Amino acid sequence: MLKAERHKFIMTKLLEEQKVVTTDLALALDLSEDTIRRDLNELDSKKLLEKVYGGAIKFVEKSADVFQIAINAEDEKKKIVTKALSLLRDGQVIIMSGGSTNLVFAKLIPSDLKATIYTYSLPIAMQLSQHPNVDLIFIGGKMQKNAMVTIGMDVIQVVSKIKADICFIGASSISIKQGLTEVGYEVSIVKKAMIEASEKVVSMFSSNKLNTKMPHGVCDLSQLDTIVTELDPQDPLLEDYRKSGVFVL
Incomplete structure (x- = not known):
């Protein structure tokens, strides 16, 4: 060829x-x-x-202004994260991974929510820094510049000591057999630590991530409590996920 x-x-x-x-x-x-x-x-x-x-x-053209983050399919992502807002409660300890869907989620968190939020995503930390009632803890470490998230043992050590009520974790890919998978090994390790540190695990992603896989495993479906997409929960594409026992929002 x-x-x-x-x-x-x-x-x-x-x-x-x-x-x-x-x-x-x-x-x-x-x-x-x-x-x-x-x-x-x-x-x-x-x-x-x-x-x-x-x-x-x-490829997404990056703005010269680092505070201006371009988000693909933002309206679709708003539809996803609006469903997940129902999972928030005052007093929660929350961990948020990086990703554009979680960034949209951070933008829509109600201003009266009182919570502690940990994140290793710089864009999400910047967004939450404007939130009046959130105690924000940014987890420092080596910066992965393309995704603007911190990675490495420094991040894992901090995350492993957190006792979180809930984590909101992005997904590069998800399938029935492989569970959540990631493009990058280092991000997959941080996400594993997030899951271990959290009582409840929620993954939010667009439906085009369904039934796909990436090289590095994050977790089995059995480790997820809830998945959230833009689809109706009864959509046939989600049937096998419902049957697996994960709650589909």
Whole structure:
């Protein structure tokens, strides 16, 4: 297959699924992973996609103003997070992962909510810093610049000592067999620590993440209490998830 044909295949797949995984592309095209990585590097250099650990995601033009965060499909994400607002209670200790859905959630948290919120996401911390009744604790560590979240042992050590009532965790991918999976290994480890530290685990994500997988496992479905999408909870796409025992909001 010519390089131009490979690039067209990759971009079509990215348009359909919002992300691509190096190993999956190598299998689909019957090529080495090194060849796929070179293709992704070239497409990244042309700003046609953004290469991340294990694959690539859609390219989003970054604002020169770091305080102005571009959010794809924000209206859809508002529909998701509005459902999850019903899970908030005064006095809760909350942990929030990074991600654009959780950022939209942070924007919509009622101003009268009194809670303690831990996060390792810089954009979410910036948003919550404007909240009048939230005790905000930003967890410092090595900054993963593309996602603007902190990672590493410093973050894991802090998270492991938290006794949280609830955590809101983003999802790169979710499936019945694989559970939650992540593009990056280091983020997957932090999310595992979040889950261990929390009494209740809620994952919010767009329905295009359903029945997909990434290279690094986060948790089985059995470790999730609630999943929240923009779909009606009775939608056929969610039937297997309901049958698994997880509550679908």
